[in-house]
Amino acid sequence: MGEKVEKGVTAPRRVTRLIRLPEVQHRVGLGRSTIYRWMADGKFPKPVQLGSYAVAWAEDDVDTWVECRLSKKT
Numbered sequence: 001m002g003e004k005v006e007k008g009v010t011a012p013r014r015v016t017r018l019i020r021l022p023e024v025q026h027r028v029g030l031g032r033s034t035i036y037r038w039m040a041d042g043k044f045p046k047p048v049q050l051g052s053y054a055v056a057w058a059e060d061d062v063d064t065w066v067e068c069r070l071s072k073k074t
Helices: 021-028 032-040 059-073
Strands: 055-058
Touching: 021 032, 021 059, 055 059
Parallel strands: none
Antiparallel strands: none
């Protein structure tokens, strides 16, 4: 009843936050239209659907995108 877990074996679990558009805009410094246009062009990560009209981005995806952009400048 339940999963058997070996003692002494612990894998760290990483929790990914989901962030909404205003926070994404703040982090990347882009407007809504640019974000959605770049998503359509495959230049920006796509969000996950939360409900009928609600979407959010995985924080890790946005952070990785920012890091990639910064590394291209150097």
